Amino acid sequence: MASLDTLTLPLDQTSGDDLAAAGLEYRRVDADGDDFRPFLQAVGRGFLGGESTDAEVDNSRLTLRTRRLTGVFDRAGAVPAMPVGTIDSWATALTASPGRTIDLWAISAVTVAPTHRRRGIARAMIGGELRTAKAAGFALAGLTVTEATIYGRWGFSPAAWASDVVVDTRRARWTGPQAPGRLDFVPKDSLVERLHAVHERVRVRQPGAVPGWDGRWRGLAGLAPGDKAAERVRAVVYRDADGVETGVLVYTIDERDDFSAHDLEVRTLFAADADAYAALWRFAIEHDLVGRVKAWLQQPVPPVQWMVDDRRAVTATLTDHHWLRVLDVPAALAARAYAAPLDLVLRVDDPLGLADGTWRVTIGDDGEAAVMPTDAAAAVEMTVGALGSLLLGGVRATELAAAGLVKAGMNECAALDRAFAAAVTPHLDIWY
């Protein structure tokens, strides 16, 4: 279904009616129409950015043409063409366990004009996306968030995490593996293809990951208009002993007062195997005239901590990154492979009524889940948010039970922990 053209789906009637009752218009925006520039300016304003130039509008259009753009308009406003609410969405693929993906309704660009905040516009827009996604057969919706306080009320919850990493290179002597391949600088204008190719190898094995897109790669590569650091972007690739490109590092060096201790800012580092990872991190840490390496969206427990002699030279700050919302419990649970058998009755509470119900969940020795509706008494109860967090195995049922988010006995929690244990720690390595 990732191939489904979401642009052809109708607008949600409930949201349209709710907004109309408040004197507001809910309508789709065509990336090639007159509405597009004001839509983009509204998104930029919502995310505290400046006004987009013509070149930036053209660049954004390349991506947003394939997405479902929806705006909320106030015809009584001073500039009625400028939406007071924006949202975009598209069908993509979430890796549920290594080598297995499930269709995901991805949501982004959620903004409401500061003049119109806290009147229920976001509620209407998010509700509209969830109902549309559910009606189209999606089992999951997902997003990355500006604030952790916003989306829980709609059943989203963190399912994959990422770490912001800072390495003090003066303390970090390399003790990690010696990679057998080679490193080479490559030109910026080759990076869209290179980032795409390496990331595709990474993300299919990485629970919590989604594919990138050309606009994302252009941005990281310093090829998007308006990028003030573009001329400082450099890129290095790793090729293994067979000449296969398995890693790419894109970075800038930001000057500090001490000319021997600048900051190397990693824009992105994708490595399809351990050798590529070690080679690229070693390159960054041992770079001359660099005192600090900073890298965002790294693995929750970054392996580089184990590759230097003073592990406290590496600071990793964990943050929730990928929030999921279950829309169809049987389909979401069937998406992944499990680590151990399980047989229990699960009750899921969903205040929005999209994924409410009671199911018998049976996981066989083959790690496959069968999920059937049942009237039997539930041994385990949880909110739809808790289920979203457990789904990829990024958090243990025992931990959520301690927080009161899962209601189950110790034995049921232990069984859930064994079954849901992730083969690879969930991680999302891009913003979307």
Ligand SMILES: CC(=O)SCCNC(=O)CCNC(=O)[C@H](O)C(C)(C)COP(=O)(O)OP(=O)(O)OC[C@H]1O[C@@H](n2cnc3c(N)ncnc32)[C@H](O)[C@@H]1OP(=O)(O)O
């Ligand atoms: C996937 C993404 O795009 S993440 C980006 C989110 N957007 C931003 O951070 C941009 C800046 N912020 C905004 O544009 C707006 O404040 C939004 C989109 C976050 C909220 O829009 P609003 O129209 O004001 O929200 P709305 O009025 O529908 O609020 C619905 C509920 O969420 C609550 N809420 C809204 N924003 C926030 C917030 N930032 N933190 C906590 N609660 C919030 C409201 O209080 C309300 O709660 P209630 O139902 O208990 O009364």
